Amino acid sequence: MPSNVGPHGRMWSRNRGFRRARLPGCVKRHNVDGRCTQEMRVVPSCASVLFLKRYKLFTDVRTDMRRLQGKRALVTGAAGALGQVICRRLVAEGADVVIVDLARDRAEALAAELGRSRAEAVAVDLTDFDAVGEALTAVQRERGVDILVNGAGGGAVVPFAELDAETWRTQLSRNLDTVFNVTRWVLPGMLDRRDGRIINIASIAAVSGGRLVRNASAYATAKAGVVGLTKALAIEVADRGVTVNALAPGAQATPGRDQDSAERRAALLDQIPTRLLGEPEHLAEAIVFLASPAAVNITGVILPLDGGHSI
Template identity: 40%
Template sequence: MRGLEGKVAFVTGAGRGIGEAIAKRLAAEGAKVAVADIIEDNARQTADAIGAAAIAIAVDVTNSAAVRAAVAECEKRLGPIDVLVNNAGWDKIEPFIESREETWDKVIAINLKGPIICIRAVLEGMIARGKGRIVSIASDAGRVGSTGEAVYSGAKSGLIGFSKTLAREMARHHINVNVVCPGPTGTPLLKQAMQNSKLMESLVRAVPFRRLAEPDEIASAVAFLASDDAGFITGQTLSVSGGLTMI
């Protein structure tokens, strides 16, 4: 245990994949977890798997009113939020020249505006209490770019820049703000996007470890940054990519 006992964590996109692994890992470290997801059934399944330490909350992170209501529900049932994990994300892999504006809007709304909305909803409470941890899941695509993910890369890069600025502004309130950038990870979303087996094989070959990350490996990094062990770390971007990027 690393200082997460009794803390309250709000994890978005926690119904499956990386978010599910994060929610389960934080609960295993002693936190009470609000499993937030746009698909209520997925949120409930994850919360049920965790047990009494978790609750399920259905929320669309692109809707400010819905996020504020979800935060209020979490704090009513579990207590003030100590840890926010912005994990909800979405992408459509395609050449930029073939993409449409409605896709750009959706990608930016979920991957950039969503975390901004969620952070704003918890920030005043954290400031009042003089403490808090915010961990946002970006992507190595936001650090070095990724073919077929132009707008997604831009949104994740924006999340990194936003987080660094927020870390500077919030340091005097003892609120740590950091970013985790997963490399290719074996999630349902990736498998759905990479239906071409040759594309998947080439992706694996690009990783020096010659494999995809496991969701639990991303969760380990998040748990560290949410814990007391990372009390003097803020404004940082940590790649968990098996060496795919080394910057």
Template identity: 35%
Template sequence: MMDPGRFSGKVALVTGAGTGIGAAVSRRLVAEGAAVVLCGRREAPLRELAAELGDRAAVVAGDAAESADARAAVAEAVDRFGGLDVVVANAGGHRPGTALETGDDDWHYTLRINLDTAFVTVREALPRLMERRGSVVVVSSIAGLFAGPGVAGYVTTKHALIGLTRSLARDYGRHGVRVNAVCPGWVRTPMADEEMDALGEMHGIDREAAYALATKDVPLRRAAESDEIAAVVTFLASGDASAMTGSVVVADCGATCVDLPTLAFEPPHPEVAP
């Protein structure tokens, strides 16, 4: 349930804020009283979102993996809104490929967009977060817990984000900073839509049928919505999760509770509409 005052007086920085989970998190933070600095490489969607959110949203277009750009985003939070309480390290992406299919450029790109963006942004924000006993939420993936096919770089970097989360939690908890990670499964975002279109092309089906195929063995039989992941992220960022740090929270519609070797034993049953 939305709490309009939960982040009253708080300031957040969200990377990868222009679309998908980042945009949904930013909307929810503002709806619950926060001011938000929207950070991303593509300025147009950031500006569009800021216009929607009003005077409690600021835009810093840049690369979260660049120290100067991350510092500029932190400075905007402090100069415009008076401080920094929350960082949501959400920026990410991938280039598909097994190890043999992944060249040096693709490997370095995936490291940079998933791992460096989180590390650099949080590193630059930590002095301000320590001042206000703030919190960090790192957006990883169930690919940080298990391996999907043909995405060696993505799986590796999403696993690394969990290590980063735990390291930060251990080192900075004594300074009052909490750091937790969220591991979504399939979420309806522009990036997932592209992957579903590719899956659909493989099987001769449309996007909705591809989502159904990709989630047919997921207990809830569906992908999550961005707003559902935003609810988990904002909970972890809030005082409601004050005893949680170093936690890895899975939000995957049940995907990772399935014991894959037992799927062959599942009896036929009629599908129930979600």
């Protein structure tokens, strides 16, 4: 604190003696019972936080420190288990969300849960370029998208020697074409505003070749395409106010893992230095960080969330 602040948070004034110190960026206000509180409008320093904790005022600071307040996020694959966690986390951080998924009922249910004033549902086949364009043009007509999370996709475990052309094309379409289709329709608005965050969900399989999950050549190839697109687009728009990054999650603690044998689970954990499986909350928190002001100078990064497996 400043040297002229005395005990109990009082500040010395030559003419007025000690008076209660007003923290920088605070607005003085009173509760209905007449007691004074303070509301932070800037991120507090450590000294300010200690001051607020001492006078029981820290709750107001946390409320006003939501990192995505006023932003609008569009999340694809949002009605799935991971997508729902991401949407809830974004809303908790102050963002409004557009829930995009092929499953209309689940998307509508999530929007209702989050509140219609904060969330809206859009049902569309993300592999259909024209359908995506029509849907997202309508979504952006009144208000643009600040944050894009490309989370739609899914893998198929098929040995390469048994892989047919249809499965190959389906994997590329579900995991790579969808990223192109959505980004192509959202990016122009971001460039016009010179502000935007694009976060793609790739996979550690794009880096390691699928050592954690064998026989996933088509999936690994598609996710490697997402990695390449992320880096190339990041360079292309770096000086136009838009950042592009990707997450590369490793083995996840999905409901299906509960059915794994003890031997299979132990073998999996032996490949992970932290011996921890990923949780949806880990990805959601990483997304919030990359979408926040703290990540303004981070672009073209492929962030592994794999417990050190890729080291």
